[in-house]
Amino acid sequence: MKSQKKFIEGNEAVVDGAIAAGARFYAGYPISPSSEIAEGAARELPRYGGIYIQMEDEISSMAALLGASLAGVKSFTATSSPGFSLMQENLGLGIMSEIPAVIFNVQRSGPSTGAATKPAQADIMQARYGAHGDHSIIALSPSSVQDCYDLTITAFNLAEKYRTPVLFLSDEVIGHLRETVTETEPGPDQIFSRIQPDPDISQKDFRPYGYSSDSVVPMPAVGNRKLLMRTTGSTHDEKGEFSPNPQNIDRVTHYLTNKIEKNAEDITITRTYQLDDAEIAFITFGCSVRSTISAVDILRAEGVRAGMLQLVTIWPMPEKEIRAVLAKAGTVVVPEMNLGQLAGEIRKFNDYGCRILQANRTDGVLITPQQIINTLED
Amino acid sequence: MADYKDYMLFDKLPHTWCAGCGDGIVLQSIAAVFAEMELDKHDICLVSGIGCFGRVDDYLDINCMHVTHGRALPAATGIALANPALHVIVTMGDGDSVTIGGNHLIHCARRNIDLTAIIANNYNYGQTGGQYSGTTPTDSITSTSPYGHIEQEFDICRLAEAAGATYVARATAFNPVQMRKLIRGGIEHKGFSLIECMVQCPTHYGRYNRQGEAADMMKMMNARSIPAEKAKTMSAEELEGRIVTGVIVNKNREDYYTKYKRIIDAQRIREEGGSVNEN
Ligand code: SF4
Numbered sequence: 001m002k003s004q005k006k007f008i009e010g011n012e013a014v015v016d017g018a019i020a021a022g023a024r025f026y027a028g029y030p031i032s033p034s035s036e037i038a039e040g041a042a043r044e045l046p047r048y049g050g051i052y053i054q055m056e057d058e059i060s061s062m063a064a065l066l067g068a069s070l071a072g073v074k075s076f077t078a079t080s081s082p083g084f085s086l087m088q089e090n091l092g093l094g095i096m097s098e099i100p101a102v103i104f105n106v107q108r109s110g111p112s113t114g115a116a117t118k119p120a121q122a123d124i125m126q127a128r129y130g131a132h133g134d135h136s137i138i139a140l141s142p143s144s145v146q147d148c149y150d151l152t153i154t155a156f157n158l159a160e161k162y163r164t165p166v167l168f169l170s171d172e173v174i175g176h177l178r179e180t181v182t183e184t185e186p187g188p189d190q191i192f193s194r195i196q197p198d199p200d201i202s203q204k205d206f207r208p209y210g211y212s213s214d215s216v217v218p219m220p221a222v223g224n225r226k227l228l229m230r231t232t233g234s235t236h237d238e239k240g241e242f243s244p245n246p247q248n249i250d251r252v253t254h255y256l257t258n259k260i261e262k263n264a265e266d267i268t269i270t271r272t273y274q275l276d277d278a279e280i281a282f283i284t285f286g287c288s289v290r291s292t293i294s295a296v297d298i299l300r301a302e303g304v305r306a307g308m309l310q311l312v313t314i315w316p317m318p319e320k321e322i323r324a325v326l327a328k329a330g331t332v333v334v335p336e337m338n339l340g341q342l343a344g345e346i347r348k349f350n351d352y353g354c355r356i357l358q359a360n361r362t363d364g365v366l367i368t369p370q371q372i373i374n375t376l377e378d
Numbered sequence: 379m380a381d382y383k384d385y386m387l388f389d390k391l392p393h394t395w396c397a398g399c400g401d402g403i404v405l406q407s408i409a410a411v412f413a414e415m416e417l418d419k420h421d422i423c424l425v426s427g428i429g430c431f432g433r434v435d436d437y438l439d440i441n442c443m444h445v446t447h448g449r450a451l452p453a454a455t456g457i458a459l460a461n462p463a464l465h466v467i468v469t470m471g472d473g474d475s476v477t478i479g480g481n482h483l484i485h486c487a488r489r490n491i492d493l494t495a496i497i498a499n500n501y502n503y504g505q506t507g508g509q510y511s512g513t514t515p516t517d518s519i520t521s522t523s524p525y526g527h528i529e530q531e532f533d534i535c536r537l538a539e540a541a542g543a544t545y546v547a548r549a550t551a552f553n554p555v556q557m558r559k560l561i562r563g564g565i566e567h568k569g570f571s572l573i574e575c576m577v578q579c580p581t582h583y584g585r586y587n588r589q590g591e592a593a594d595m596m597k598m599m600n601a602r603s604i605p606a607e608k609a610k611t612m613s614a615e616e617l618e619g620r621i622v623t624g625v626i627v628n629k630n631r632e633d634y635y636t637k638y639k640r641i642i643d644a645q646r647i648r649e650e651g652g653s654v655n656e657n
Contacts, residue, residue, distance in 0.1 A: 051638060053455070063452035066443075069460075072461070090446055090453075221461070
C-alpha cells in the first residue's frame with residue numbers, strides 16, 4: 001500500500017483525502033477559511049481526470065454536486081459557515097433525493113459575516129437542523145491534519161453507503177493547522193462505492209427508492225445503458241414519482257431518519273483519552289480536542305483523574321458512548337467554541353444526575369487548556 | 379420511426395395542468411423532438427425545477443432529476459460535466475429561469491455549458507395562484523399586483539444573448555411546428571442553448587388581464603408574433619409589444635467541457651478508473 005509523509009495544512013489534506021476516496025468533481029464558491037480546498041481541488045482534480053467548477057454561489061454549488069453525483073461521479077464542495085447557510089436548500093434536496101456528496105464546512109464565527117474569519121464551532125445545530133423538514137444527517141469532525149485525510153475518506157464512504165450528503169465539520173484552527181500527515185492510499189476494500197442494482201433487473205422491476213425497510217437502495221448513474229433513473233426533492237414513492245398522500249409522506253419521513261439513526265453504531269466514531277478511571281470527563285470535538293488533551297495532562301500531573309471522550313462523529317450523536325461517560329463520571333465538562341450547542345445535547349442524555357459544566361469560548365480565539373481547567377473551579 | 383408516445387408515461391395521465399394550459403404543448407413538443415431525433419432514452423437526462431411547468435418530468439419516460447425552485451440549471455451543469463455524452467434538457471418556468479434562478483441562467487450561458495434550456499414563459503406564477511414574476515409585463519394585473527405591475531419585465535432571449543448564450547430561440551404555443559424545430563435546433567447545438575416557449579395561463583394571467591379563453595390568448599400571441607429576420611429591420615418602437623419568434627442567436631463558441639477536457643488532457647498524471655470522462 002502506497003504511503004507518503006507530508007507536512008501540510010488541514011485544508012490541503014482534505015483535497016488529498018477526497019482524491020484518494022475517488023472524488024472527481026468539485027463545485028464550490030470560495031470563502032475563507034476554506035478556500036485552500038477549492039484551490040487544491042482546482043489544481044489536482046484535472047490531474048486525475050476530474051473536474052473543478054467555480055459556481056456563482058453556494059446554492060448552485062450544492063446543486064451541481066448533486067447533479068454530478070447522480071451522473072455517477074463522487075463529488076464534494078467546501079465552504080465556511082456563511083456559505084453553509086446558503087447550502088441548506090440543496091442539502092435538503094440531497095437528503096430527500098438520496099444523492100451522496102460530501103460537504104466540507106471549515107467553520108468560522110457568526111452570525112452573518114461575523115468576525116471573518118476567526119474560528120468557531122458554532123454550526124453544530126445548523127448541521128443537524130439547518131435543512132427544513134424532519135431528517136437525519138451524518139457529520140464528522142476532525143481534530144488533526146491526519147483526520148483531515150483519513151476522515152475525508154470515511155466521509156465519502158459513509159455518503160456512498162448511506163446514499164446521502166455527509167457533512168465534514170472542520171474549523172479554522174484545523175483547516176489552517178500545519179502538521180505531519182501520513183497519507184496512506186486506501187486499498188479497494190477500504191473504498192465504498194454506492195451499491196449498484198442487480199445486473200439482471202429489468203426496467204419494469206427497478207425502483208430508484210425503497211421504503212419497506214431501513215436499508216439503502218441501489219443507485220445507478222444517469223446515463224447507464226440499462227436503467228432509467230429518476231430522482232426528486234418532492235415526496236415520492238419507490239418509482240421516484242410524486243406521491244403526497246399522508247401514508248407515503250409519513251413513511252418517507254421515517255425512512256430518511258431511520259436509515260441513519262438505526263445505523264448509528266456503524267456510523268459513530270469516538271476516541272478516548274485517559275477515560276477509563278476518570279472522575280472528571282471532558283466530552284468535546286474538533287479543535288477543542290487539542291486543548292482538552294493538554295488540560296487532561298495538566299490535571300493528571302496534579303493527581304486529578306481526568307479523561308476525555310472525543311466525538312469524531314457529531315451526528316448522529318454517539319449516544320451510547322456519551323451515556324456511558326455520564327453514568328460513570330461525577331463531573332462532565334463540555335469544552336466547545338460556541339455557547340453550549342454540544343452541552344445541550346449531552347444534557348438530554350443525563351439520566352444519571354451527573355454534574356455537567358460548560359467551557360465555552362466565542363471570542364474567535366482557540367480555547368485554552370487553562371480556561372477548560374478553570375471551569376472546574378467555578 | 380419512433381413516436382412521441384414512446385417517451386411518455388401515459389399511466390400518469392390525466393396531467394395536473396388546467397384545461398387550456400400551454401404547458402402541455404411544450405411537453406408534447408419535447409417528446410416529439412426526442413422521437414424525431416430517435417434519441418436513446420438512456421442518453422437523455424431532463425432536469426426540472428418547480429412550478430406548473432416543473433411537473434413536466436412526471437410525464438416523461440426518460441432519466442429525470444426534479445430539483446428545487448430555480449436550481450435546475452446548476453444541477454444540470456453538474457450532470458453535463460460529469461457525463462458530457464448525455465443530452466441534458468432543462469425545463470423551467472419564468473420563475474425558475476429568470477426570477478429566483480436568474481443568476482444561474484446568466485452564468486450558465488456565460489460558461490456555455492452544453493445543455494438545452496426550455497423555458498415556458500406564461501408571465502406569472504401559475505402554481506401558486508398567479509403572482510407576478512420577472513417576466514410579468516408592466517401594467518399587468520396579477521394576484522400580487524392588483525393595482526397594475528410597476529416593474530419592467532425581462533426579455534428572456536435578450537438576457538440570454540447578452541449573457542453569452544450561443545443558441546437562443548423563441549416560439550409560441552400557437553405554433554408547435556416551429557416550437558419543435560427550435561427545440562431540435564437547441565438539442566443539436568453544441569453549447570448553451572435556450573428556447574423560450576410563450577405559453578398561456580388562462581387560469582390566472584389570462585383571467586386577471588381579461589384575455590379571454592386559452593384559444594383567444596393563443597390567437598393574441600400569434601397576432602403579436604414577428605419573425606426574427608423581420609424584427610431585425612424594425613425599430614424599437616415598432617417592436618414594442620411584439621413577440622420575436624424563430625432563431626435569434628446561433629453561433630459557435632467552444633463549450634465549457636471541451637475547453638476543460640483540454641486541461642485534463644494536458645495535466646493528467648496517470649490513467650485510472652476514476653476519470654470523469656471514462657466513467
Ligand atoms: S395555473 Fe396557469 S400555468 Fe398553471 S396549469 Fe393552470 S393554466 Fe397552466
